[in-house]
Amino acid sequence: MSAETDIDQGRAAFRDQRWTDAFRTLRTADQRGGLPAADLERLATAEILTGNRLTGMDTLVRAHEEYLVVGDVIGAARCAAWLAMHLGNAGEPARAGGWLARGQRLAAELTEPDPVQGLMLLPVALGALHGGDPEAAVALFSQVAAFGQKFQDKDLSALALLGSGQAALALGRAEEGLRMFDEAMVAVTAGELSAVPSGIIYCAVIGNCQLTFDFQRALEWTAELDRWCNARPGTVAFSGQCQAHRAELFRLHGAWDEALAAAAVAQQRAHDGDPWALYGGYYQEGEVHRLRGNLDQAEASYKQAARSGREPQPGLALVAMARGNAREAQTMILRAAGQANVAGRRSLLPALVEIGLAAGDVSEARKGADELLSFARECPRPMVRAVAAQADGWVRLHEGDHAGAAQALRQAWQGWLELGVPYEAARCRVLIGLACRGAGDEISARMECEAAQAELLDLGATAAAAWAATLMQAGPGTKTGASTGPNIGPNTGPNAGPLTRREVEVLRLVASGRGNRSIAAELYLSEKTVARHVSNIFMKLGLSNRAAATRYAFEHGLAG
Incomplete structure (x- = not known):
């Protein structure tokens, strides 16, 4: 087979996003007689996507040099910009800065405006964002977006949206940032972008959704990323x-x-x-x-x-707290929260509250809980509300407001149930038990703690289960007469009947003909959990098999 044939096959494989085939054929052609600059750039991309990152970087350098040899300043500047971004992400700021400077010099030689000038701004904007200057990053990403719009460059436009969304989060504007992420993801899921920008946007959006407690978005986009990777063998x-x-x-x-x-x-x-x-x-x-x-x-x-x-963090601080070093843990979490931007600080607040209470610093814990409550009012998404209500209820317990604590904690418990987060739901039940005990209702206190212990043991959370067991054995509180708050029903829609939101999701998949293993993979659950949900659905609806459940789903508008 000739080098020309290898090049043709490599280009076709690259176009079809068969990265392993593109890598092999283009590398073979390169070894036989070399590649033109554009194909070296394709080979570098295929190498990076198949995990040969260092080799891919070297090939990208060669592509840059080959573009210079043939006088293609735009191609050379484009390679320099991507080298700067890859090296910056790899933690090599000196080399990244060198390539950025070279790319900027080349871009300055252009006599006509070109999208590559917008691409050169991306590493600068990212440097401002990660260097703690989100305001400057906003202005720079806006310039990138202008280049993308002017030249109809969809990669550039989507990356500018991603960066602008991240800067908005860093400035505390969560809703604005999430809207920008959604718009960027429209371009990704429509297949409008090239591979590397697509992967960057997928992973960054999911990570930022998790940072802002946007559980549903993270779940949706992770499933999409999973499909995207699986559809491109060798990635x-x-x-x-x-x-x-x-x-x-x-x-x-x-x-x-x-x-x-x-x-x-x-x-x-x-x-x-x-x-x-x-x-x-x-x-x-x-x-x-x-x-x-x-x-x-x-x-x-x-x-x-x-x-x-x-x-x-906060994992390391929570380990210190679990070992009984609450003061040390608080020092760690306060330092980390103090150094973070607004979005990063918010992600640390639940641990900051828990550790503050363990250290006996109710005042600091209250500050953290109030910040979460303010965030929940600004961004009233289910997980944010659950996190904020749990923190508020926990602090109220330590402030002696047992009625207020019970109400907040029951709201949090219901939220965790709806989201399908059993560990936090069980911990809420323990705290509800403490609120009942503080109000003088020992029977309800033991009931909540016993239920929570069983749930925690089922999860394998032995330390938390031991905590619940210890509380069951403690004596009753001294205060009486306080209410434990309303028992809020599940918000699952008008046709859901007695089912929770998670059970409705499982029922829809059962109605589509999916087995338990497939449902578990789709919803990121264990098969054991899915089987329990199916059993609960049958019991609540008085059904005996999946066919009857499917019929119920269609009759009540819950299928599809």
């Missing part, structure tokens, strides 16, 4: 980050074995060529170990996560 870049996001969703849903499995895949993909999966893979592993009470293993995982350059 390593971004696939590890996808597995880390999957691990977080499994963890939240109480499917902890599945979370560990996904985290292990993320760690392997980090080794194989998706280095940005390192943090998430190890941090989520640490979270599962911490929740199970395996504190030494949790700390070891967090230390592995820290190799990425990111600080493993």
Whole structure:
């Protein structure tokens, strides 16, 4: 086979996003007789996407040099811009700065405006964003967006939207940022963008949704990223980050074995060529170990996560608290929160409240809870409301407001149930039990703690279950007469009947003919959890089989 044939096949494979085939054929052609600059750029992209990041960077340098040889200043500047961004993300600021300076010099030579000048602004805008100057980043991303609009460059426009959304979050404008993410994702899911910008936007949007407690968006976009990676065999870049996001969703849903499995895949993909999966893979592993009470293993995982350059908080501070070092833990979490931007600080507030209470600093905990309540009013999404209500109720317990605590905690409990987050729902029940005890209702207190302990044991959260058991054995409180607050019913729509939102989701998938394993994969649940949901659906609706459940779903407008 001739080098020309290899080049033609490599171009076709690249066009079809068959990255492994593109990498092999273009590399073979390169070894036989070299490649023109554009094909070297294609080879570099295929190498990066298949996990050969360092080789891909070297090939991108060669493409840059070949563009210079043939006098293509725009192509050379484009390669320099991407080298600056890749190196910046890899934690090599000096080399990134050198390539940025070279690209800027080349772009300045152009006599006519060109999209590459907008591309050159992206590393500068990202530097401002990650350097703690989101206001400057907003202005720079706006300039990038103007280039994208002027030249109808969809990659540039979408990346500008992503950056503007991240800057909005950093400035505390969560709703504005999320709207920008949604608009960027329209271009990604419509297939309008090239591969590397698509992967960047997928992973960044999911990470920022999780940062802002936007559980539903994170779930939706993680499923889309999973499909995107699976539809492009051989993709390593971004696939590890996808597995880390999957691990977080499994963890939240109480499917902890599945979370560990996904985290292990993320760690392997980090080794194989998706280095940005390192943090998430190890941090989520640490979270599962911490929740199970395996504190030494949790700390070891967090230390592995820290190799990425990111600080493993709040996990590390929560381990210190669990070991009885509440003051040390509070020092850690207050420092981390103080150094973070608005979005990062908000993500640390639930731990800041819990650790403050453990340290006996009710005043600091109240400040954190009030910040969360303010965030919930500004961004009233289900998980934000649940987090804020739980923090407020917990602090009210320590302030002696048992009636107010019970009301807030029941709202939080209902929110966690609707979201399908069993660990936090069970912890809320323990706190509700404490509120009942404080109000003098010992029977209800024991009932709540017993139910919570059973749920925590079922999850494998042995330390939290022991906490609940200890509280069951404690004596009754001294205050009487306070209400435990309303028992708010599930918000699942007019036709859902007695089903929770999660049970409706399961019922819809049952009605579509899906088995338990397929449903578990779709919703990031364990098969055991799905089986329990199906059993609850049958019991609540008085049904005996899946065919009857399917019929019910169609008759009540719950299918599809």
